[in-house]
Amino acid sequence: METSENDADKTEGLAATEPVNYLQLGGSLLIVLLIGTNLLTWAYYRNEARTAASATVSPMAAPPTAPRPSQRPEAMLAVNEAPQKTDYAITNAHDHLYMLKHLDKYMKAAKEFGIERTVFVASSEFTFLGTKGDMTKLNDWSTREILKAAKKYPGKIIPFATLHPDDPDKVALLKEYVAEGVMGLKLYTGHSNFHDRSLDVPEMDPVYAYCAETGLPLLWHVNMAKYTKELFQVLDKYPNLTVIIPHLGVGFWRPDGQVMGEVEHMLATYPNTYVDTSFGTREILVGGLEKVTAYTDIFKDFYEKHQDRIVWGTDMVVTGNKEKTEAWVKSVIRACRDLHEKDVYTFWMAAEGSGYAYGRGDNTYGTLRGLNLPDDILKKIYETNMDKVLASVDKK
Numbered sequence: 113m114e115t116s117e118n119d120a121d122k123t124e125g126l127a128a129t130e131p132v133n134y135l136q137l138g139g140s141l142l143i144v145l146l147i148g149t150n151l152l153t154w155a156y157y158r159n160e161a162r163t164a165a166s167a168t169v170s171p172m173a174a175p176p177t178a179p180r181p182s183q184r185p186e187a188m189l190a191v192n193e194a195p196q197k198t199d200y201a202i203t204n205a206h207d208h209l210y211m212l213k214h215l216d217k218y219m220k221a222a223k224e225f226g227i228e229r230t231v232f233v234a235s236s237e238f239t240f241l242g243t244k245g246d247m248t249k250l251n252d253w254s255t256r257e258i259l260k261a262a263k264k265y266p267g268k269i270i271p272f273a274t275l276h277p278d279d280p281d282k283v284a285l286l287k288e289y290v291a292e293g294v295m296g297l298k299l300y301t302g303h304s305n306f307h308d309r310s311l312d313v314p315e316m317d318p319v320y321a322y323c324a325e326t327g328l329p330l331l332w333h334v335n336m337a338k339y340t341k342e343l344f345q346v347l348d349k350y351p352n353l354t355v356i357i358p359h360l361g362v363g364f365w366r367p368d369g370q371v372m373g374e375v376e377h378m379l380a381t382y383p384n385t386y387v388d389t390s391f392g393t394r395e396i397l398v399g400g401l402e403k404v405t406a407y408t409d410i411f412k413d414f415y416e417k418h419q420d421r422i423v424w425g426t427d428m429v430v431t432g433n434k435e436k437t438e439a440w441v442k443s444v445i446r447a448c449r450d451l452h453e454k455d456v457y458t459f460w461m462a463a464e465g466s467g468y469a470y471g472r473g474d475n476t477y478g479t480l481r482g483l484n485l486p487d488d489i490l491k492k493i494y495e496t497n498m499d500k501v502l503a504s505v506d507k508k
């Protein structure tokens with residue numbers, strides 16, 4: 113496999129979540145118009161949120177000596193040292209690791225920020241290379257790489273395998289992985305770039321049946337704007353299947369929209385379903401954090417209502433990309449925690465000049481609004497909900 117690891121993950125965000133792909137795939141004027149309208153709506157709400165934030169929180173977070181926003185995370189970390197809440201023994205329910213040699217910087221950062229355990233999911237070449245990658249390649253290699261990582265840090269890494277629907281003998285392979293220590297399965301089949309057949313195709317039945325029978329949790333990227341019906345068909349057939357849908361079902365882009373309604377319906381209807389809080393890397397991460405900033409109350413209500421079914425994850429995709437230093441990893445973990453723990457926080461990637469902020473140009477310090485969740489809810493999304501997800505596999 114030819115993978116130039118330094119720029120390996122330039123586009124993995126596209127693989128990790130969806131909306132930006134419309135630009136790549138589409139070229140349709142309508143979509144461009146829709147995005148334009150969205151941006152206008154977003155800018156409107158954001159302005160509202162900023163006004164609201166400055167009215168209730170004074171002053172807006174930035175210390176007088178804050179470095180210029182274009183500075184790198186090393187500098188931004190230094191001004192963002194306000195302590196986080198009580199120490200938690202956090203389980204990071206969703207991240208990717210490319211190669212074993214990229215692991216140590218993550219583990220150091222994780223330790224410093226209270227992460228006790230991390231689910232690393234195996235990924236295809238596509239996730240690491242974006243549109244240049246192949247969706248059927250690397251799955252087995254990646255699963256074995258993550259198993260090696262789990263052996264290097266026993267108890268600290270929870271390995272999830274991945275499969276492609278066209279793989280032969282999928283259940284036999286899965287059994288082999290489980291015998292080697294795999295504790296869950298990641299499927300990408302509900303991602304619009306991967307979706308080439310319905311989610312309830314017969315060739316996947318034995319896999320779902322096996323997971324339902326053994327309690328092996330399934331972290332399943334399903335774009336609930338598109339494939340909810342197919343997902344529900346599988347869930348109806350396998351009510352014991354434990355499923356985590358990442359990125360709030362990819363509904364976070366429209367916190368007050370129909371997709372979030374579907375997510376709520378799923379959580380209300382299927383007791384073994386969960387969602388994770390990750391957004392994706394860089395632009396998608398910043399996009400998600402900006403959504404929370406603009407719609408804080410809606411997100412707070414969602415967390416309050418579904419506090420037993422939400423697990424915390426970072427989905428930063430740990431690779432050898434030059435930008436992804438230990439300080440970078442720390443800054444992402446911090447932002448993903450601050451989002452839940454603080455009223456107001458700063459994140460360098462959201463700042464003017466970082467290159468990742470959607471609202472380019474007017475967020476000097478990358479100031480964002482967080483959810484400031486109470487301790488008992490934090491404990492659930494950081495610790496106990498994921499314990500429940502892993503309970504059946506933990507027993508073995």
Ligand SMILES: [Zn+2]
Pocket residue numbers: 128206207208358427
């Ligand atoms: Zn992911």
